[in-house]
Amino acid sequence: MYFAALLARTEEGWEASDTELDDVETLTDLADLAREAAIDDDTVVALIEQEGTWFGVVRVEGEDDPRVFLSDAAAAARSSYGAMLTDELLGRDSNEADELDSLDLDGTEDGEPETEPENIDDDLAGGPVPHGPLGDARLLEDLGVGEKELLGLEGDALSEIADALGCTDVLETVR
Template sequence: MTSGRVTVYFAALLARTEDGWEASDTELDDVETLTDLADLAREAAVDDDTVVAFIEQEGTWFGVVRVDGEDDPRIFISNAAAAARSSYGAMLTDELLGRDEDGTDDLDTLDLDGTEDGEPTAADGTPPGYPAAADTDTPAAPPHGPLGDAGLLADLGIDQRELLSLDSDALTQIAEALGCTEVLEAVR
């Protein structure tokens, strides 16, 4: 008899307002891409102000996604290798590593077969400045450790060094620095 293990996530959105922060837990059921998560964060935003989305998996890893208005989301993952083994973590890790949703990276979709007349190629036919074909066959493995923008919360009171040092109970420590511990605990 095989016992299945259920993966438990906690996700919350912290939306900055002129009166402080509003927190809400969030359902990730409809989130399949970073765009979905960013759209969810923008819906929670007050006057296009900052929203911090936090995803945590059973103390294994945590991820922070910061959305400021229509700017591209900024992402930090505490342990990319651990995160890549879970659906939501893989979504964030793939984005940071430049992989498409189907697991390929951007170079896999380029047509590197032809060159313009007179343009030199490497022995394998790859134009200069591009990785050799063997380099693009296997996407880079996620690192065993942090990945992304560790400075994404610096202006909110959590500098890069402090974010990199967080491990268990990171959400509570982030909430303390943002001054929204009570608001967050109400949705936990």
């Protein structure tokens, strides 16, 4: 199961909204969703996690390209939303991963048993996916979450990020 939230920075602090990813198929879709939540083209941070297995942070500012960080690329590549972000970070064409279109949110094909191929990292993402963090680990540095801190997050990472941003209560209202 996924949890996703958008945190939009305002003059008064942060506003959070629960985010449905049902219509998100690309990073561009996610960035557009974040831009809709933005106040005056200010910073929006999308937080995504899958049951403590991996988390992702996408930072969008105005029309700039989104900045992305994944805590564990190999684990993320096993899920449809994580694979979308992993492919973007690795510069893969979305057409290379067309088999993801038939995946459920748990990463299995409709009607298929939940068994993993021997090397799921290669099979789902069109080639090897690095184990461990991937992306811009400095994307929250100016907001109080440095690279070393982001790379060291474990457990309830999204709450720790929200705490550092000063918006724990805001995030908890949408959980």
